[in-house]
Every structure is written in C-alpha cells, then in structure tokens.
Amino acid sequence: MGFLGPNGAGKTTTMRAVFGLTDLDAGTVRWNGALVGPAERRRFGYMPEERGLYPGMLVGEQLVYLGRLHGMSATDAAAAARAWMERLGLADTERAKVESLSHGNQQRVQLAAALVHNPELLILDEPLTGLDPAGIDAIAGVLAGQARSGCCVLFSSHQLDLVEDLCDSVTIIDHGRLVVTGKVDDLATSGPRRLVVRVDGDRDAAWARQLTGVSVSDVDRGAVRLVLDEPADSESVLKAAMAAGRVTEFVVERRRLSEVFREAVA
Amino acid sequence: MKQLIRVIIIVVVAAGVLALRLWRRGRRGRPARPAGTARGAALGRLTGYTGLVAAREIRQRIRGRMFRIGTLVILAVVAAVIVIPALNSGKAQTYRVGVVGALSAPLRAAVVAASRSIGTTVRLVPEAGLAAARADLRSGRVSLVILDARAVEVSKPVSATDTSTSGQLVRAVSTTLGVDEAVESARLSAAQAARLASARPLPVTSLQRGSASTSGRNTTTVGLVLVFVMLTQYNAWTLIGVMEEKSSRVVEVLLAAVRPVELLGGKVLGIGLVAFAQAGLVVAFALVLAKAVGSDLLHGTAPVALASTLAWLVLGYAFYCWVYAAAGSMAERQDQVQSLALPLSLPLIFGYVISLTVASSGNPSTFFDVLAYLPLTAPFAMPALVSLGAVTWWEFAASAAISVVCTVGVARLATGIYRRAILRTGRRVRIRELVSGLAR
Numbered sequence: 001m002g003f004l005g006p007n008g009a010g011k012t013t014t015m016r017a018v019f020g021l022t023d024l025d026a027g028t029v030r031w032n033g034a035l036v037g038p039a040e041r042r043r044f045g046y047m048p049e050e051r052g053l054y055p056g057m058l059v060g061e062q063l064v065y066l067g068r069l070h071g072m073s074a075t076d077a078a079a080a081a082r083a084w085m086e087r088l089g090l091a092d093t094e095r096a097k098v099e100s101l102s103h104g105n106q107q108r109v110q111l112a113a114a115l116v117h118n119p120e121l122l123i124l125d126e127p128l129t130g131l132d133p134a135g136i137d138a139i140a141g142v143l144a145g146q147a148r149s150g151c152c153v154l155f156s157s158h159q160l161d162l163v164e165d166l167c168d169s170v171t172i173i174d175h176g177r178l179v180v181t182g183k184v185d186d187l188a189t190s191g192p193r194r195l196v197v198r199v200d201g202d203r204d205a206a207w208a209r210q211l212t213g214v215s216v217s218d219v220d221r222g223a224v225r226l227v228l229d230e231p232a233d234s235e236s237v238l239k240a241a242m243a244a245g246r247v248t249e250f251v252v253e254r255r256r257l258s259e260v261f262r263e264a265v266a
Numbered sequence: 267m268k269q270l271i272r273v274i275i276i277v278v279v280a281a282g283v284l285a286l287r288l289w290r291r292g293r294r295g296r297p298a299r300p301a302g303t304a305r306g307a308a309l310g311r312l313t314g315y316t317g318l319v320a321a322r323e324i325r326q327r328i329r330g331r332m333f334r335i336g337t338l339v340i341l342a343v344v345a346a347v348i349v350i351p352a353l354n355s356g357k358a359q360t361y362r363v364g365v366v367g368a369l370s371a372p373l374r375a376a377v378v379a380a381s382r383s384i385g386t387t388v389r390l391v392p393e394a395g396l397a398a399a400r401a402d403l404r405s406g407r408v409s410l411v412i413l414d415a416r417a418v419e420v421s422k423p424v425s426a427t428d429t430s431t432s433g434q435l436v437r438a439v440s441t442t443l444g445v446d447e448a449v450e451s452a453r454l455s456a457a458q459a460a461r462l463a464s465a466r467p468l469p470v471t472s473l474q475r476g477s478a479s480t481s482g483r484n485t486t487t488v489g490l491v492l493v494f495v496m497l498t499q500y501n502a503w504t505l506i507g508v509m510e511e512k513s514s515r516v517v518e519v520l521l522a523a524v525r526p527v528e529l530l531g532g533k534v535l536g537i538g539l540v541a542f543a544q545a546g547l548v549v550a551f552a553l554v555l556a557k558a559v560g561s562d563l564l565h566g567t568a569p570v571a572l573a574s575t576l577a578w579l580v581l582g583y584a585f586y587c588w589v590y591a592a593a594g595s596m597a598e599r600q601d602q603v604q605s606l607a608l609p610l611s612l613p614l615i616f617g618y619v620i621s622l623t624v625a626s627s628g629n630p631s632t633f634f635d636v637l638a639y640l641p642l643t644a645p646f647a648m649p650a651l652v653s654l655g656a657v658t659w660w661e662f663a664a665s666a667a668i669s670v671v672c673t674v675g676v677a678r679l680a681t682g683i684y685r686r687a688i689l690r691t692g693r694r695v696r697i698r699e700l701v702s703g704l705a706r
Contacts (some may be wrong), residue, residue, distance in 0.1 A: 019522040021689055038525055046522040052515030057326065065322055069315060069523040113519060 002163035002170035003156040010176040045119030060094035070117035084112040124155035164257040180264040188254040198249035207244030319532025352559040367414035380438040486625040486653035489575035500541040501590040508594030526685040534587040571653035582645030588680035595687040617643030621650040641669040
C-alpha cells in the first residue's frame, strides 16, 4: 500500500503514531479491529524516515538484537538475521560496523532491521529515497515479495510512478486528513474518461468542438485530449472523428497516479 | 565486625529493593516475554526486555577499548596509592640523632621512648665533636644533634605548629631533655626522679566511640576518590549513551519495539552492573595488594569504611543515573551534553570536596551531618562519617532509606522526562516544556 501526501501532510507523524512514538491528540490506532498495544507493535516492522542504527555495533549483532527485542528467541533471531543479510546482499558485512558501510548498504541493513522478525505489518517511511536504480529495484523487489507472502506493506514515497507500479492500493492524505484511498486500478479508471484522438490533417481539431458531453482539454500538434462526461460514449466520438478525416490515433487514457495525486491535494 | 555485618545487610536489602522495583517496572503491562536459549540470555530470561537491553549494554561496554584501558589505568593508580606509602613507611621511620658529649643511659632510653610515642624510631649516633656534628647535620646524615644533653640543634628551623614527623621528633626530644634538666635542678631523690621518668600519659575517654585511626582516614580518602571517579565516569556513560541513542536515531527503531521505561531501565541496569563489576575488581585488587605489601590501609575502622563506601557507590549510582539519563535524553550533540553535565556535577563535586576536608580534619560539623542524609551528597558524606566512627548503624540505615525512597521518586520523574524528550529532535529540549508536559 502506498502512503502519499505532500510534504508536511502528516505521513511521518501517522507512521510514528502507529508505533506509539508520538502522543495522539485524538483517535485510536487499530490493527485488525483491535487497539494496538506493545505486544502488537512487536509484530510490526518499522523503518523510520531518519535512519537509525547503532553506528558502532556490528551489523549481524544489531539485527539479532532487534529481532530479540521483537520477541524472537536467540537462535531464531540469528537465523533470520543471516537469511536477510543473505537476501539483501549483506552477507559479507556481518562482522562490519554499521558506520563503515556505504549509504546504500546502511539502507539495506535498516530494511533488514525492519524485516528480521518477519512482521505482519511493515511500515516504511520513504524507503526508496537516496538509492541508485539498482538499490531501488532490490528493495522494491523485497517489498513486493513480502506483500505476496501475506505481509501488509505500507510505505510512503514521493516517487509516484514507482508507487503506481508497486502498490495494489494507495492512500493520500493532506493536512492530516485522508483525501483519497483505493485500489490503484480503480483510481486509474475512476473519474471522467479521457481519450486522445488524432485526425490526419486537422491540426485544430475543429470536429471535436461540436460534440456534446465532450470537452477539449488540450490540443497538441493535432492530438486532441478529450474529457468525456458520464453519458457520452467513446464510440460516438470515434464516429465523429472518422467523419472528420483519417484517424491515426485513438487511445483510451488511464489516469496516472500523479494526476490523481495532484487533483486530490489541489 | 558486628558493624561490618550490619552494613553489608543494609547494602543487600537496599540493592534488593531497587532491583525488585526495576524488575516490576519492566514487567508491568507486558504479556509476552522472549524466550532465550543462547549464552548471555540468563539475564534476559530474568528481566525480559529490560534484561535484553541491559545485556547488550554490558556486551558493548566490556568490548570497548576505552573500558579496558580505563580499568587498567584505575588499577595502576590504586596500586600506586597502596604500594608507594608501604615502600616509604619501611625506610622513613628511623631517624638518626647525633650525640655530642655524654648522654646518660636513662636519658637515652627517654629519648627513644619519646620517639616511639610519636610513632617513629631513632638511632643515636655518637659524634666526634661539634664541628663534625654540624657537618653531619648539613649533609643530612643526622636529623638533629643533642649537645651535652642540654641543647638540640637542627639544620632548618622547626615551627611550633609543624606536624611532620621530624618536627614532632625535634619537639619531643627537646621536651624530654627539658624535663630531665628540671628534674636535675629540682634536686629530687633517686626514687622521685625514677617515678617522674616513668610518667605515662593518662587515658583519654571520649563521648563518641571508635575514633578514627590515621589508616582509617587514608582509606576514607581513597574511598572518596574512588566513589567520585567512578560515579563521574558511570554517569558520563549513562548521559552519553542516552544521547547517542537519540542522536543516531536508533531510539526510534528501539522504541517501536520496547517501551521507554524498559529501554531506560535496561540501560542504567546494564551500566550499573558493569560499574559494580569494575568497582568490585578494583576493590578486590586493592585488598589483595594491600595484604601482599603489608599496607596499613586496612587497619582500624578501614574495613567498615570500605564496605560503606561500596554501599554508597551503589546507592549513589542508583540515584544519579536517572538524573543523568534524563539529561542525556534532552541533548542531541556533544556540546549540549557539556552544558547539561556541568550543573549536574556540581553537587557531586561539592559533596566530594567537603567530605575530603572533613575526612582529613576528622571533625564533622552539624551541616556535614545534614549533608549525610541528603541523597545528593550522602554518597560521600556518609562513608566519611562512618570512617570517623561518628554514626550509628541506624543512622546509616536511615540515610540509605532516604536515598532509596528519593531514588524511586527521581526514577519516576526521569522516566517521564525521558519519554517526552527522547523522541524530540532538532534542538535541545527545554526543561520548562518537559515540566509543563509532566503536569498535564
């Protein structure tokens, strides 16, 4: 699940509230219908926006320690830490201090720290910022894998295209209030339908302006972008276009997540 | 010995109460406990998440190079304090006294007795004449010269208030010779003269019992230095440890899993255990070494003083660690730590200095008695009083009880401040905000 909102909307505050790191002014935090307490939080994983690990502690020990703080036995924690280091390409850093690692590797350790106890809810605050494309792919792959294996993964990001590719559903907040929530596919097909039509030789798209229930939002070198009202159907638009000339392009456009986002927080 | 046993019982009870308190705080409202299987998990099993935090703290501290070097330095200093006086005491005790002309046998015996009464011994060296005697004085081969049993000559003037052993010796010898001259000029009978010569000081009784020996005082001074150095060091660990968890932001990850009181309690418990292991090592080392070199550091009231010093190291740490932890949670950078640490260390320094003064003067004032009951200064003042023999066991227990009660209060307050301050980043947290936050 993608968790979106402009800067200062309250994303980080919301995530911190889930872990009891900020006092609630009002409301409750619930998971599967029940109030969240210390025991539930131990089954959650958290990657804060400002990364934090003991700089002078060995990577392997740190992961085991965090696993144990989440209620794992020493042997389970050690096995899980090793598995995650393996999976995230950190196997040779087990005996290294966190401060000696590169930024990208520190980020991976931080992710491993959130995952080591196999949480049922994984909350990550901007897990993809500051990474190179390979790093983004690696972490995105892990997140997708976790989600497939039944873990609820919620992360915030400003990289809307990535969120659109990765997430089943998104939630958008603004000024501390929920403005949009839903499946990515539903959001993409929601709202007025859009068509992009290009008719050979008609650079001004004069034909489109006479249609009822259709408004022209943009004309770009012969390609006209149309917004269809509810009763209008795309077939009648196609007929009108074919009547006007040779149709070289006719596309039903999905709404990009970035458009949904801009409309939601405008 | 009885007093020693009492002191030990009090220490054990106080530590037990404190540990129980911490343990119960750690357990409250926590349904699940982690199951530990590997080594180092015994503590974890005992106290749950608090124990896990403490175990990590202990591992990290002991592994640190600074800790190992620091322990070696402390051991070296303690060894020097014990060995050097013991070596000196062997050779500095005998003074050579030059004798010009005749010195009767009873007078020789009187001079030797006088030197023994001030805790030293003399060897009488016959001199060929005044010139030879003065040459020996100048070269330092003799400390003083007796001229014909009627005058004393030294190389440097000795004032009436000089408390050094050589100064006391000079005064004792001159007094002995003066008495002898008076006896002779009074023309007493042989029996009367003999009775005068065998005069002994009358016994002195005191209202308070158990006056401190010099060795007891030395032990007190060493103990005070030990408490001061260790309290300062362990408090600095707590302060900086908390500050580092905040500044590295790891505290967000930790507090997502454990409650603030578990994290804080585990931290001070872990540092405390390392601290007492270190203090125990130092004391055991000191005892063995003192025994080996025959130091007089542990005679008289010294064992009781030592036991009470250790007790107050525990109590003092238990009290101060919360204060320093709360301060650490308010700071994020090293420079902020310094500005916080200075005001906090003032009561420590005050208690330390005034206790050192009292320990060396051996004369506690009423004000000092009051300080021995205040948890801020008691870690220094109470052991000082114990070594002076100026407190009864129930006074000691009362002071310890006050300290334990105050520790519980301070721990509550500090946990409240910590909970609010540790997650606020960006700037130093003002005390006023925290207090108003606590009042809400």
